[in-house]
Amino acid sequence: ASGTLKLQNSAIVGSRKLDAYLYYLLGDNLPCDGHYENLKEAEKWGFKISDLTRKCKTLQEVFDFIKYWDVERKNLPVATDGIVLKVNSLRQQRNLGFTAKSPRWAIAYKFQAEQALTRLNKVTYQVGRTGAVTPVANLDPVQLSGTVVKRASLHNADIIEGLDLHIGDMVYVEKGGEIIPKIVGVDKNARIMIGDKVKFITYCPECGSKLVRYEGEAAYYCTNDAACPPQIKGKIEHFISRRAMDIDGLGPETVDQFYQEGLIRDVADLYTLKTSDIINLERMGEKSAENIIKGIEQSKEVPFERVLFALGIRFVGETVAKKVAKSFKSMDALADASLDDLIHVDEIGEKIAQSILLYFANPKNRDIIERLRVAGVRLEADEEDTSGHTDKLAGKSIVISGVFAHHSRDEYKELIEKHGGKNVGSISSKTSFVLAGDNMGPSKLEQAQKLGVTIVSEEEFLQMIE
Ligand SMILES: [Zn+2]
Known part of the structure; x- marks a missing residue:
C-alpha cells in the first residue's frame, strides 16, 4: 500500500484499488465518548469501517467473539492473526493513558499460530550487537502462513537441550507474534537415522573468543566487544538508528562498507569522516557522500x-x-x-x-x-523548557483525587508543577486545596471536610490556571 501511494501516476494508483478502513477516530471535539459510537459516526460521514467490530458488555461476549473468529477468520478475504480489544469509553482511555510503548486501554489477542513440519539440516549461529549468540535452524523450505520459511530461531542452548535436537530431525515450525519463526517441537517418531546431537558452540563464530554465560541468563555471550566485528558494527548501527542519533543516509550496508574499508572502528570515528574519505567508495556518489556527512553533522543537535x-x-x-x-x-x-x-x-x-x-x-x-x-555531540541536557510556565499556583500544596474528564491525572500533576504549585499525596492542614474529579475517594472527602480544606472541581481548576 505504501509503495502504491508513493507512485507519481495516479492512474496506476487508482488501478490498484486501495481502500481505507478507519479503526480509530482522533480529535478534540469528538461527537461521542465511546470509541465504537465515534466509529459509527464516521461511517455516517461516508468513511468505511469494519463491519466485524463488536461492542461487548461482558467477558463472555469477548471470549465468544474470539472463539467464533478463530475458525471463521479463514473465510475472510484478508489474512489476520488476532483481535484488538479496546476499552470503549474515551474518558477511561484518557485516564488509563499509555506506557512508553503502548496504550493501557488496548490489548491484542493473538490466535494460535499455524505450524508446519519440516527437516532440520543445520544449525548456524548469529552474533548480535550485545554479543549474544543466537542459534538459527536451517530448514528444508516449507510453506507457513503464506510465506516460505527456510530459517527459524532456536533461542538458546536450554531450548536446544530441552528439544533433544538432532540434525536431520523433523521439526515443528511456528510463526508467532514475532517476524522470525521458531522451532516449537520435534517429531521423534519420524526419526529414522539419528544425526548428530545439536551442541551449542563454545567459541564465537565471528572472532573465536570463548563464549561465556552469565548467571541467571539463558544466552551465551561473546565478550570480545572491542574486536568482534558484528558487535562493533551492531553498536554503530544502533547509534545511527532513527530513535537514537537518526543519521540520514547511513544504513547497515554503508556501516558494513565503512567498516570493511577500515574507516570506522567505533561510533566516535563517524565524526572524523570527510566527504573525500567516502566519495570514491563503491556504490557511493557525490550526492550520497555529502548527505551522509551532512547527516552526521546534524546529529550533533540530537538531545x-x-x-x-x-x-x-x-x-x-x-x-x-x-x-x-x-x-x-x-x-x-x-x-x-x-x-x-x-x-x-x-x-x-x-x-x-x-x-x-x-x-x-x-x-x-x-x-x-x-x-x-x-x-561537538551533546553530552548535556537542555535547560528545561519553561515556556507557558506561570506562578499562578505558587506556594500551593494540591492533592488530586478522583477521575477526570479533560486531562489524565499525570497531566494534572504536570499542570500543577508548570504553574508553580506542588502536588502532594495526602490531605493535611497544610493542603491548599483538593483538585477533585468524579468519584473522589470517600476517606479523602471526609478528611478534607474535617480539616476544612477547599475542594476545587476540574472546571474551576482549569479556570484558575487559564
Ligand atoms: Zn566474537
Missing part, C-alpha cells in the same frame, strides 16, 4: 537523552535513558555517579546501575565519550 540511548549501554533503553538524563543532566555527572546515586533514580534497579558503572569503568568507553565531546 543528550538520545545520545545516552545511542551509546547502547546494556539495559539502558529509551525510557531508562530519559530518566537517567533527566536526573543527572550530563554525561560527566553520570560517569561520576556511584551505585548509590544511580539506584536512587526512579525505576533504576541494581542491574541497570551495575551495567552503567561497568560501561564507564571501561577506559575505551571513556575514550569514545571524550572523542564525541571533541566532535
Whole structure:
C-alpha cells in the first residue's frame, strides 16, 4: 500500500484499488465518548469501517467473539492473526493513558499460530550487537502462513537441550507474534537415522573468543566487544538508528562498507569522516557522500537523552535513558555517579546501575565519550523548557483525587508543577486545596471536610490556571 501511494501516476494508483478502513477516530471535539459510537459516526460521514467490530458488555461476549473468529477468520478475504480489544469509553482511555510503548486501554489477542513440519539440516549461529549468540535452524523450505520459511530461531542452548535436537530431525515450525519463526517441537517418531546431537558452540563464530554465560541468563555471550566485528558494527548501527542519533543516509550496508574499508572502528570515528574519505567508495556518489556527512553533522543537535540511548549501554533503553538524563543532566555527572546515586533514580534497579558503572569503568568507553565531546555531540541536557510556565499556583500544596474528564491525572500533576504549585499525596492542614474529579475517594472527602480544606472541581481548576 505504501509503495502504491508513493507512485507519481495516479492512474496506476487508482488501478490498484486501495481502500481505507478507519479503526480509530482522533480529535478534540469528538461527537461521542465511546470509541465504537465515534466509529459509527464516521461511517455516517461516508468513511468505511469494519463491519466485524463488536461492542461487548461482558467477558463472555469477548471470549465468544474470539472463539467464533478463530475458525471463521479463514473465510475472510484478508489474512489476520488476532483481535484488538479496546476499552470503549474515551474518558477511561484518557485516564488509563499509555506506557512508553503502548496504550493501557488496548490489548491484542493473538490466535494460535499455524505450524508446519519440516527437516532440520543445520544449525548456524548469529552474533548480535550485545554479543549474544543466537542459534538459527536451517530448514528444508516449507510453506507457513503464506510465506516460505527456510530459517527459524532456536533461542538458546536450554531450548536446544530441552528439544533433544538432532540434525536431520523433523521439526515443528511456528510463526508467532514475532517476524522470525521458531522451532516449537520435534517429531521423534519420524526419526529414522539419528544425526548428530545439536551442541551449542563454545567459541564465537565471528572472532573465536570463548563464549561465556552469565548467571541467571539463558544466552551465551561473546565478550570480545572491542574486536568482534558484528558487535562493533551492531553498536554503530544502533547509534545511527532513527530513535537514537537518526543519521540520514547511513544504513547497515554503508556501516558494513565503512567498516570493511577500515574507516570506522567505533561510533566516535563517524565524526572524523570527510566527504573525500567516502566519495570514491563503491556504490557511493557525490550526492550520497555529502548527505551522509551532512547527516552526521546534524546529529550533533540530537538531545543528550538520545545520545545516552545511542551509546547502547546494556539495559539502558529509551525510557531508562530519559530518566537517567533527566536526573543527572550530563554525561560527566553520570560517569561520576556511584551505585548509590544511580539506584536512587526512579525505576533504576541494581542491574541497570551495575551495567552503567561497568560501561564507564571501561577506559575505551571513556575514550569514545571524550572523542564525541571533541566532535561537538551533546553530552548535556537542555535547560528545561519553561515556556507557558506561570506562578499562578505558587506556594500551593494540591492533592488530586478522583477521575477526570479533560486531562489524565499525570497531566494534572504536570499542570500543577508548570504553574508553580506542588502536588502532594495526602490531605493535611497544610493542603491548599483538593483538585477533585468524579468519584473522589470517600476517606479523602471526609478528611478534607474535617480539616476544612477547599475542594476545587476540574472546571474551576482549569479556570484558575487559564
Ligand atoms: Zn566474537
